[in-house]
Amino acid sequence: MSNIKTVGVAGSGTMGTGIAIVAARAGMDTLVYDTQQAALERARRQIEGFFGKSVERGKMTAEVKAAAMARIRFTTTLDDMQPCDLVIDAVFEDLKVKHSLFGTLDKVCPAHTIFASNTSTLSITEIAAGSGRDDRFVGMHFCLPAQLMKLVEMSPGLNTSDATFAAAWSACEALGQRPVKTKDNPGFILNYFLVPYNNDAIRLVEAGVAEPADIDRAIKVGLGYPMGPLELLDLIGLDTQLLLCDALYGVTHEPRAACPPLVRRMIAAGHLGRKSGRGFYTYNNDATFGG
Numbered sequence: 376m377s378n379i380k381t382v383g384v385a386g387s388g389t390m391g392t393g394i395a396i397v398a399a400r401a402g403m404d405t406l407v408y409d410t411q412q413a414a415l416e417r418a419r420r421q422i423e424g425f426f427g428k429s430v431e432r433g434k435m436t437a438e439v440k441a442a443a444m445a446r447i448r449f450t451t452t453l454d455d456m457q458p459c460d461l462v463i464d465a466v467f468e469d470l471k472v473k474h475s476l477f478g479t480l481d482k483v484c485p486a487h488t489i490f491a492s493n494t495s496t497l498s499i500t501e502i503a504a505g506s507g508r509d510d511r512f513v514g515m516h517f518c519l520p521a522q523l524m525k526l527v528e529m530s531p532g533l534n535t536s537d538a539t540f541a542a543a544w545s546a547c548e549a550l551g552q553r554p555v556k557t558k559d560n561p562g563f564i565l566n567y568f569l570v571p572y573n574n575d576a577i578r579l580v581e582a583g584v585a586e587p588a589d590i591d592r593a594i595k596v597g598l599g600y601p602m603g604p605l606e607l608l609d610l611i612g613l614d615t616q617l618l619l620c621d622a623l624y625g626v627t628h629e630p631r632a633a634c635p636p637l638v639r640r641m642i643a644a645g646h647l648g649r650k651s652g653r654g655f656y657t658y659n660n661d662a663t664f665g666g
């Protein structure tokens with residue numbers, strides 16, 4: 376049984392949008408904060424679109440959709456996060472940005488509010504150190520797309536209290552997700568496998584062995600995966616893949632974790648994936664996954 380009733384999501388990009396869907400769908404009051412009004416508007420359209428598709432597919436009634444939408448508030452004002460029992464960070468993957476966010480949130484939110492980070496590559500302990508409440512701080516790493524994938528890798532920082540970890544674990548279950556416990560370590564569990572595998576697919580494209588669509592089809596049809604690696608990379612974002620590679624390679628020195636040169640070239644060209652409208656494929660930017 377969780378005492379978490381109001382969930383804050385900081386950052387309304389790829390991950391924040393999915394996490395907001397998860398929270399509102401689970402019946403939580405959901406506050407979505409971003410510094411960019413345009414990002415909030417895009418998130419609102421994507422969430423509306425996701426629930427709209429759920430209604431079309433008979434997974435949700437129009438009344439349930441309306442109630443879920445009514446539970447979400449979007450804001451560019453950090454003070455509006457004051458009622459949150461749990462705030463999940465999905466802002467840029469930058470320690471200074473996360474410290475500034477949590478340092479301010481610590482003054483805005485009451486003492487009982489738990490802070491969580493969805494970071495993929497930074498240390499939970501290091502982010503927590505700038506939060507003003509490292510005992511009430513936890514790693515909650517959702518998987519992409521968060522609205523479809525149930526897994527959340529949960530990691531305590533060195534100073535996280537047992538009570539905080541237990542409360543965050545219950546909140547994760549109340550969100551309808553399936554937590555697993557992992558140490559505060561680069562890649563956690565999933566990216567330890569996924570980053571080298573995705574790099575292998577990029578290297579096949581680099582070497583001209585096959586087109587992205589053929590690689591993805593081979594993996595889906597041959598291995599039964601729901602999504603191919605290049606589709607997945609477009610969803611993850613090539614900029615995020617670079618950060619993941621650097622973090623994992625920095626610790627493991629595993630050659631397959633080293634970032635393929637094509638990733639840096641695609642980032643320089645603005646081909647970040649779905650979020651910029653072009654990656655290995657091209658996109659209509661208001662589309663979101665599933666529903």
Ligand SMILES: NC(=O)c1ccc[n+]([C@@H]2O[C@H](COP(=O)([O-])OP(=O)(O)OC[C@H]3O[C@@H](n4cnc5c(N)ncnc54)[C@H](O)[C@@H]3O)[C@@H](O)[C@H]2O)c1
Nearest residue numbers: 386387388389390409410414465466467468494495519611
């Ligand atoms: N993309 C993935 O596959 C993935 C998977 C799991 C976890 N993550 C992690 O989730 C986090 C977000 O990643 P993303 O891919 O959603 O990024 P993104 O670039 O899609 O979105 C980030 C959002 O944060 C906003 N933002 C930046 N600074 C802010 C601030 N100070 N306050 C409020 N909003 C701010 C931006 O305007 C943007 O809308 C990162 O920590 C990343 O490591 C990413």
